[in-house]
Amino acid sequence: MIKLDHAISAPVVHREHHRDADDDRPRLECGVCGVWGGEKDEGSSIVALGLHALQHRGQEACGIASVNVDRFHTERHMGHVGEAFGGSDLPKRMPGHAAVGHTRYSTAGGSFLRNIQPMFADLDTGGIAIAHNGNLTNFLFLRNQLVAEGSIFQSTSDSEVILHLIARSRKARIVDRFIDALARIEGGYALVAQTPKKMIGARDPLGIRPLVLGKLGTAHVLASETCALDQIGATFLRDVEHGEVVVIDEDGLTSLKPFPARAARPCLFEYVYFSRPDSVVNGRSVYGVRKRMGHGLAQEHPIQADVVVPVPDSGVPAALGYAHESGIPYEMGIIRSHYLGRTFIQPSQGARQLGVRMKHSPNRSVLEGKRVVLIDDSIVRGTTSVKLVRAVRAAGASEVHLRSASPPILWPDFYGIDMPERDQLIAANKTMEEMRAFLEVDSLGFLSVEGLYRAMGETGRDASAPQFTDHYFTGDYPTRLLDREIEEGGRELTNRQLSLLVSA
Structure with a gap:
């Protein structure tokens, strides 16, 4: 249980959504893509192609971080992938055989350049870049706690919380630090992280957000959907399993299951609206x-x-x-x-x-x-x-x-x-x-x-153990919603009240 020495005020950072008043579509979350291995200096180009196939998952902004030996090259832009990373000079701008990328629509943090991913940090173990698809349901609680303990944030994105948790872990190895951070976060997520020596992928314990694994020659690829693998000519290997952490380095791929096993509950809206129709998600x-x-x-x-x-x-x-x-x-x-841009003036x-x-x-x-x-x-x-x-x-x-x-x-x-x-x-x-x-x-x-x-191929919904995440239809949320509970609890919660929420 977290020790609390004083009352915690309600969150000071709020989730910001910037949509036109007439916009009536559920907005896509984000798309992630990462590559490790393969030809020299092709990492960023491969990721750019993968992000192009994932453009439907986020059309607001995009970014890529490539790593060349131990040096990172990052670019983050507002707008579409083709506009930002379509040039033939991309391998010179962003060299390296490994890269991670992200295409974004803001679900937490608002529409600012500082919130565009991948998020990058220099740690005592070296640089790390992280791309995140999903949303943390205890983001505001963790952020305010980290700020109270001295952390300095450069964005209002929930993804930066993960970097801070990794940095504060006392574990020696970066993979163990990464798992330490996962143990603290809640909600739906698919994560791809790059360090100078590894690519790490992770999927939330319920598999709410999708993540797939592919192979392109000698290179491994992680992406939100199989359509990204098709775009770059990679072979689909399998879905990253719910609660799984995959580590890819020069020795190959290692699969870790660091948390207690739970039944998967993937998001139904991936099939209703979000995923591209040519994708295969969770075998369907x-x-x-x-x-x-x-x-x-x-x-x-x-x-x-x-x-x-x-x-x-x-x-x-x-x-x-x-x-x-x-x-x-x-x-x-x-x-x-298909030619009406977001910036058309009305x-x-x-x-x-x-x-x-x-x-x-x-x-x-x-x-x-x-x-x-x-x-x-x-x-x-x-x-x-x-x-x-x-x-x-x-x-x-x-x-x-x-x-x-x-x-x-x-x-x-x-x-x-x-x-x-x-x-x-x-x-x-x-x-x-x-x-x-x-x-x-x-x-x-x-x-x-x-x-x-x-x-979906089921005979019906098992009310005692639903096979999918379907709360938008049923009200049956698959996890607790800590930030929401704190927000609805009032402007100030006592140590005792907040302790009960955190330990529930």
């Missing part, structure tokens, strides 16, 4: 799961209609499954623009209201006079959905029936997904009929939780 094809979600949706919520239309791009596989199961023709009734409210038409344009030739089944992957606040429905009606649709390929989202996330608080989630605050009226549709249907589990 994302594309296959999404098509089965559409099949289940058609079985649970059939309708007489003329055409099935996906909300591109994430709704496409489910719409294909719905069309196949229902026998209703599939058509591209909405065309998505100076007036009227212009912002037209933004959905810039991203998604209705195809009148498909929609006019038709009874339309509109398939989306999920519905969060509903603000984007209602604009799409209006656009489809304006293009001449006679009826619009909205179907969500995931269950109603009822609870926020704390493991790396930027979702609104519960009072902003449409399904948590309206009845089905109220949602239908708000969304201005003729009918509305959501895939059930059981239907989603069946799409």
